[in-house]
Amino acid sequence: MQSAIKELENKAKAAKAASRKLAHLPTEVKNKALVTIAESLITREGEILDANRLDCGDAKASSMDDAMLDRLVLDSSRLQSMADDVRTVASLPDPVGEAFDAKVLPNGLRIEKRRVPLGVIGVIFESRPNVTVDISSLCLKSGNAVILRGGKEALRSNSALAMVIKEAAQAGGVPGDAIQFIESPERELVSRMLKMNENIDLIIPRGGEQLVALVTENAAMPVLASGVGICHTYVDRTADLEKAVAIAFNAKVQRPTVCNALDCLLVHSEIAERYLPMIATEWAKARVEMHCDERALKILSNFKAFPATDSDWGKEFLALIAAVKVVDSVDEAMEHIARYNSGHSEAIITENYSTAHRFLEEVDAACVYVNASTRFTDGGQFGLGAEVGISTQKFHARGPMGLKELTTYKWVIMGNGQVRP
């Protein structure tokens, strides 16, 4: 154990030293390294899949459930898709070096902010081995060194991927120490890693709520965490009901297991009798289970619908289930949202200009929508290219986080002898 801690400390120090070089690498060198990584994922398929087979064998022996096993297993087509993602990152604009907020002071001092990498990013993640590739390429492109700590179940797969990435990056001109992988399975290492704020500038937890909570509560450095998404869609009195059906259907059904899917449908009482049967008809075809308040339940007496319990409000279902509630005004809808939302994505369906405007202004969430599906909350959809996650915190970054959110800035001041009077 002592030697594993010592090794981790050494890796963190090496990453810090490498980060200083990485911060000033030209974009073309970083892109060449990324392309070399993409190529190596294909040419070194054999050793990656061999390692993965060992992990999968152990997983089956320990009777891992099918969903988890599916996330663990790699094959040629998954490697190809990882390689494609790395090429996409190579094609994105480099955020490092961008100058902004430039000005010239009356005394002639030229001041600007320049975008720079954060330094060393620690990533603690659970079983999916593609995270090793995703995060390494995002960190490399944004000029950050990375320390990867994956789950025990995928140790050999992650280790093989990390080795391929490290060697390819090095061949492409990036310092090999910029990519560090923690092999030891000791749990204690995570607690130690969370206290290494001297050499790790940011921690990203990628995994379930428990992991995120552990990291958020114990990290000595800043944390960039994706949060829970409890998403509401409010169908206003003046909504175009056809649009409202299409949007609520898409938001609930298109991919129900993700954070930006609809959890709660709020419907204005004046249109509830017309609208609720329309959406219920569509949802029934997709086997969406409705948990309704008293008024909605009454309107939907001809449909299969369940009475909502208190725990249905403010719940992230991650399944084909929706809470449904009738409200008497946009104010009541916004009060409900203020009470139960998790700061992720909230939508209104309305044709009224002032109501739309109020909703956008007053609802406090990372993403607020008029007349569109909350399913769009996604780095790729928003045009950020790759995505680190979706922040529900307000500090540093909010909503989808891309390459820019892995950077900070420095103030650059150019003078010709100015002193302060």
Place this chain on the structure above:
Amino acid sequence: MQSAIKELENKAKAAKAASRKLAHLPTEVKNKALVTIAESLITREGEILDANRLDCGDAKASSMDDAMLDRLVLDSSRLQSMADDVRTVASLPDPVGEAFDAKVLPNGLRIEKRRVPLGVIGVIFESRPNVTVDISSLCLKSGNAVILRGGKEALRSNSALAMVIKEAAQAGGVPGDAIQFIESPERELVSRMLKMNENIDLIIPRGGEQLVALVTENAAMPVLASGVGICHTYVDRTADLEKAVAIAFNAKVQRPTVCNALDCLLVHSEIAERYLPMIATEWAKARVEMHCDERALKILSNFKAFPATDSDWGKEFLALIAAVKVVDSVDEAMEHIARYNSGHSEAIITENYSTAHRFLEEVDAACVYVNASTRFTDGGQFGLGAEVGISTQKFHARGPMGLKELTTYKWVIMGNGQVRP
């Protein structure tokens, strides 16, 4: 004690509720409230100075030292200066509502980021009562509610100021609950406040290192802290020596007790024999004490200079003392800076274009300078108007923090029925 905690909880809840209204107040209402506050500080001078006299009386009785007492005492001219500062904040542009990063996606969705307040800001500060006024006006202007917790020594002064501010803000159209003041002197309240992340979105500690460390280590919400400034100025081989004397003199002498003052002078060996006596002559006039490495000491044998000890490197002197070291290259200077700097302000004096460029690129600090005094690191000097502090962290904000740094953003998405394919 229980009742004080209950009261604090209620105040935090009330502040949160008020923050929802404050977030959408028009700029003109906020400005009117600020002007009313400025006026009230003058018209209600009597009650403020009465309260301050009681604090000062107790402070003298408990033999508070003169420097602290000077920070505590208020008079007409100090109130006038506070009122002027509030008017300055009123005159600054309102950061709230600014739209940026706007784009239209191929599917017609219009996306933009909109700047919004953080919500409720908790401020824990030590004896200077002007912080009550400064921070309240910055929070109000940036649309944030504020909970103020001042030091025991200034309890009556702060309480009187907070009352004046609250009533004036209310008269100007701002919800009174947007400004909360904690009266109870119980220390335990601070620990409780640091855990109220449900209702407090950000904590700002204003005070000494101990207070900042206590808050940083224990707060459950994000912290916006000003850090220590260990500032280096490096005089390069190609420096204009006249400029280098003027700048190093200004950086050390103009106000030695603040974080952006020079702590360590690094001088290239090729010009050290000419330059060191020049700056030593000027510094001697201002009684600057020099702590020199061996080579500098030898060159300055005709001056009063002391040998540096290990603890002189990486030390924030906050006094008329400077560490002095001779180096053989810009690389050695940058290595020294990388090892000892606190991420605040670093300067190079050089006429060489490439050396200047490298220094700006490679030195990792909030502010990097060419040919100017580090004393410019300041919100007012940088044109931000008022200043919350100077961040040496990399997350959220770096360097001088103004109104914008008290905000976050939300993504606003305007559609006409878009669903995700």
